[in-house]
Each structure stands twice: as structure tokens, then as C-alpha cells.
Amino acid sequence: MGQEIDFLGRFHNATKRDYVQRVVEHDKAECAAIAKQWGFDYWDGDRSHGFGGMRYDGRWLPLAEDMVKHYGLKAGDKVLDIGCGKAFLLYELTRACAGLEVAGLDISQYGIDNAKEEVRPFLHQGNATSLPWPDASFDLVISINTFHNLQVHELDQALREMQRVSKDKAYLCVESYRSECEKANLLYWQLTCESFHRPEGWRFLFDMAGYTGDWGFITFA
Template sequence: MGRLLNIVTPLHRMTKRDYLARMNDDKVTCMLKAKEYESDYWDGDRRFGYGGYRYLENRWTPVAKALIETYGLKDGSRVLDVGCGKAFLLYEMKKLLPGLELIGFDMSHHGVADAKPEVRDNLFLYRAQDAYPFGDKHFDLAISLATFHNLRLFELKTALAEVQRVGKQAYIMLESYRNERELFNLQCWALTAESFFDTAEWIWLYNHFGYTGDYEFIYME
């Protein structure tokens, strides 16, 4: 196994969440809408997802800087973002290191279309659970943030294998829990998650499926 990192957690903790309010708001209907992953999910009412996922200057800069430093990226390095959404992270990485070769994909038409113009041409529509159209070790770094918990077990097997295959280095961040309170909060909050596993279970899955890259968990504390 790779390293347990702490890259996104500080950003995650900046957002306040009303867990019970989401659970009590016709959640099944909201889940169905969220799982379309289109405009309602990104920029509709908060009950369907992000409630307006707009670009905020420098919000993703600490994450972008940490990834560049942690993985020794330089001009000419290739980076893949699996489930990139609106690719704000890739945009921030490009601002810090203009010579990066960045590629991202997501299944959301709305997400890709609403990306910053500076990176939009480097994005395409694709699913994280399908075989990736790249050669072995094509990228210096393959990342995926807050995507893989939206996959089912048999889809996870493929996704983890593909990130491992195409990246010389890899980093995955997803939602997990460490205790009953965090599990309850996660079940209340999550609209699109298919896999609810505690930290030990995720690590077991990584080992079972042969993933040896780095990882991080965010928690609904």
C-alpha cells in the first residue's frame, strides 16, 4: 500500500453540513436527481448536490500545490484526473505549473461543459469504471477525488486497476467513516454514494484489488 495523505481534508472541513435536514428532505427523490450528475446536481438546489459549484479564486490552490510538491511534478509531467467534474483542480494546477500536460474525464455533460476555458479542451466524457483509453504508465500521476465511493464493488475493481495501470503514481480520495456517528452522518448526507465502507474495509479492498497508490479519506464529522 501507498501513503495515507492529508491533502483535501482541510478544505473539506471548511464546509458546514446539516445532516438531518438533508435526510428529512425527501431524500430518495433527491438521490435520483443527483445521480443524473447534470445541472441540478452541480448548480441546482443544494438538496440535489452542490447547490452551485462555481469557481472560487484560489480555493483549490492548496490542494493543487500539495499534489505538485508531493509527486514532484514539473513542466511536461502528465496528470490524469478521473471524475474531474468541472476540473477546477486541474485549472489551479495549470496556473501553478503552466507546462503540465493535463487530462480529465467525467460522465457529466454539464460538468465538463462548465469547466474553465483554459482546460476544457483537455477534458472528455467517460466513466471511471470503464477501461481507460491510455497506455500503461502513460501518466506521471493519476488522481481521483470524491468519485470512487460512487461505484459498486465490481466497478471499483476495474477503476482501481485502471488507475494503477495508467499512472506511474496514483492518489485516490473518497468518503469513509471511523465510527457510528460518522457513518450516520455519511448516510444522511451522501446522495450518490454506492459504497459505504469504513477505513479498514477500504484499505482491505485496496489490497485485495492490488491498488498500491496513495489514498486519503474524508469524514462527515
């Protein structure tokens, strides 16, 4: 079984959030419905519908460097990002490790069409529950803030697929909560989340699906 690793904390905590304003300023249900179309509004529209404009700025290079170092990646290794979005992290991984072979999958065709052009040819539109690669295809499989967008029956299948295409190394990060305050903040802030679990609940689901990789949690304090 893997271990909990906090790769994302310093990036997540750098953003200040007004949780109550997120709920009262706009029709939250309408915003969530628009976000789940995974189109322009989610990626590059108003902040109330998603990222509010996701543009490359190089911020993910330190994360890529941490992953390359931790997992001992080298030229010729293959890495898959499930829920790659615009593939900024995949691009940074190729900068952090020259010669790395990358692939990405995302539900959003808009995200792929507007991805970092250097890695766009290696991206596929699809669902995490059915990965178009053979068993043990990748030296490292990652998924950052994606699996909590799946309903529980989809989540089990996606975890099994992630395990299937990985040789032995994997890392996923999901949103979670450790207290009633964090649960309320998560509910206020999220737009696309379908699976709400405490860390121990997530670990139970990992075990049930046979997932043996590493994991991390994003919380909203």
C-alpha cells in the same frame, strides 16, 4: 504500497453541515435520484440535489500547490484526474506548475461542457472503469471523491484502471466512516455514494485490486 495523506481535510472541514436537516427537509430518495443524473441539478441546481452551484473561486489552488510539491511535479509531466467534474483542480494544477500537461475524465457531460474553459479541450466523458489511455500514460493519476460513487464490482475495475494508466504515482480520496456516528452522518449527507466502507475496508479493496498509490479519506464527524 502507498500511504494515507490528508490533502482534503482542511477544505472539507471548512463547511458546516446540518445532517438531520438534509434528511427531513426534502425527499432524500428523490434528491439522490436526481443527483445521479449528473446534470444541471447536481452541479448548479438546488443544494438538496448536489453542489448547489459549483462556480470557480480559486479555492483549490492551495491543494494543487500541495500536490505539486509532494509529488515533485515539473513542466512536461502528465496528470490525469478521474472524476474531474468541472476541472477546477486540473486548472489549478496548471497554475501551480507551468508546463504541466493535464487530462480529465468524468461521467457527466454537463460537468465537462461547463468546465474551466482553459482545460476543457483536455477532458473526456466516460466511465472510470474503462480509461481511454495506454498503460503508464501519466506521471500522476488522481481521483477526488469519485470512487465511492461506484458499486463494488465497478470499484475493483476502476482501481485496476487507475493503476494501469499510472507510471508510479497516484492519489485517491473517498468518503468513509470510523464510528457509528460518522456512518449515520455519511448516510444522511450523501446523495451519490454506492460504496460504504471503513478505512480498513477501503484498504482491503485497494490491496485486492493491486492499487499501490496513496489515498485519503473524507469523514463526516
